[in-house]
Amino acid sequence: MLATLRRHPALQRLLLIGPSAAVIGFFMVVPLGLMVAVSLMGRNIYGGVHWGDFTTEAYVKFLFERNLDDTLAFNPVYLQIFLRSFWLSLSTTVVALLFGFPVALYMTLQREPYRTVLIFLVTVPFWTNLLVRNYAWVLLLRDTGLINGALLGLGVIDHPLPLLYTPFAVAIGLAYSFMPFMVLPIYASLEKIDFRLVEAAYDLYAGRLTMLRRVVLPLARPGIVAGSTLVFVPCLGAYVTPALLGGSKTMMIGNLVAGRFSEARDWPFGAALAFFLLAMVLLAMLLQALRSRRQAEAG
Amino acid sequence: MAVSAVEAQGVTKVFGSGAGEVRALDEVDVAIRQNEFFTLLGPSGCGKTTLLRLIAGFEQPTSGEILLEGQPIAGTPPFRRPVNTVFQSYALFPHMSVAQNVGFGMEMLGKDRRTIAETVERTLDLVKLGGLAGRKPAQLSGGQQQRVALARALANRPKVLLLDEPLSALDLKLRKEMQIELKRLQGETGITFVFVTHDQEEALTMSDRIAVMSAGRILQVGSPTEIYEKPTRRFVADFIGETNFLAAEVVAGEAGSLRVRLPGGRELSVLDAFEHKPGQTVTLAVRPERAELAEGGAEAQLAGRVENLVYFGTDTTYHVGLEAGGGFVVRLQNREGARRRHEVGASVGIRLPAEAVQVLRD
Ligand SMILES: Nc1ncnc2c1ncn2[C@@H]1O[C@H](COP(=O)(O)OP(=O)(O)OP(=O)(O)O)[C@@H](O)[C@H]1O
């Protein structure tokens, strides 16, 4: 048996790749194929689809509304939700970067045992359920919550600030939820920087901020790009956080898709929306890859 | 007298604390003159880099003070000191091209683009890297990287240039070339060079003055000739060149002149800078090429037998076993051609001219 294998390298290769190919096939290709299939089927108003009833109606619905006389009218509602998701994810990424970078930098500058403790602490929020963590923000942000309560008590404001159920609340919640995804990759690339380069920059008359901008930031770029991608992509598909902190006013793609499968019982449309989301993410990542390749070639 | 370019006053630097405490510098006093090629010479770990880092401002002294052109600079951050460093580890910016590296300091000083471009080009030519301006540091050899580090520091024309073993990665030929180049540059630019090396030959050939360091202390400061001809300490005499040490007893002495009894009983008059007293034991240092061999006889101060001889072409080195115990090395130039004057096993006397004998402080 082994002898046969040794004589056929192609067979060997197949056996080696086999398991991972099976896993990818089963957990990625099949579900995605199913999703595409569902998105192209007729809707069953009790849930599910009418198999074999082929239609592109779900994709048309994304941008157009069908009037009674069967003419199409432009309907920006879904597009708006997509744009909002995009915009919110982008803001979240920026917020996470602004807070995450100094944290990672601080961690890098600590001594060894303390540093390991800090890495450990950054991952602690992951130990509790996402739902619970977001509920904590509800308690903080609501009208009778800690923040409004404190501000009212101090007499800074007369009426509670509308914090909860706003895009702001969603961005905060998302940034909080995905912060470790930002901090850890940045930390990993900062940690690799030779500290003597910092001294060289100081030696060559660069002040502290210039040094950060000209030496540390460029060298931490891979970590910043990885962290931003790791925050941005899951933000686009976020479900729990916008549901709890955004309410119905700040719906994101995730909530929209979930709604199509549950209350609306419009599986094809839900699948089509999910497919749009996937396309958006892939497009964003493709652009990023092209950009960094062009930069690698240029510099 | 003109104000010193750099001065250290009682500078001590201690790393760590408690049991792990390292005294990298111990009460260092030194004054480096303007436009001087000053070399710190000493074995690995003696504190050379630490002294440079204190001058550059990367470390603060535990006690004592550093002055730049007479001004204390304790509170001045490195980026405000008119001092540039050629790092032992090069520390080139990996994401910048060679030209960007070299131009970085001038860019920070706000020089205009034209000036920067011209200076970069000129400085790169100087270190013979003219064609490599567009490369990244990772695409250079170790020696080339070292020359970029040199150019990067030189380009800014600082008041003081700190060079931490800047030639250590170069091959012998390039190293000799760069030594001459550096020396010329230093003379032309008027920049004060503080040069670190543990290569004694490099120190002797390049420096105006040398400070010999050991275990965090400066043992002797002087011109290459002084350091070589008139070492004051055993470590200095031993570290630079080859030296014979003799223990001798002071039999009489006054005002800078001593009468000492050598091993074997003969007496000798020598000059002494350290006020040794009769009865004390002193260490004498004699360079092998300053001693002479005699066919036994009365005028020799030491007697022994040739144990080994090594012929070098220009000179011959005799390893002599002394009758009073111990060995002594004598190097004679082969002026009379290849004729050997003394064979292995021959009895010889060693003559020590008074000016060849250096009485050490300790
Ligand atoms: N940051 C530090 N922490 C602890 N000890 C240090 C530190 N920097 C230097 N030392 C110690 O101080 C002493 C002097 O070090 P330094 O780097 O000045 O030596 P050096 O003369 O430059 O040696 P080399 O020729 O090997 O470069 C050494 O014993 C070294 O271990």
Ligand SMILES: [Mg+2]
């Ligand atoms: Mg060193």
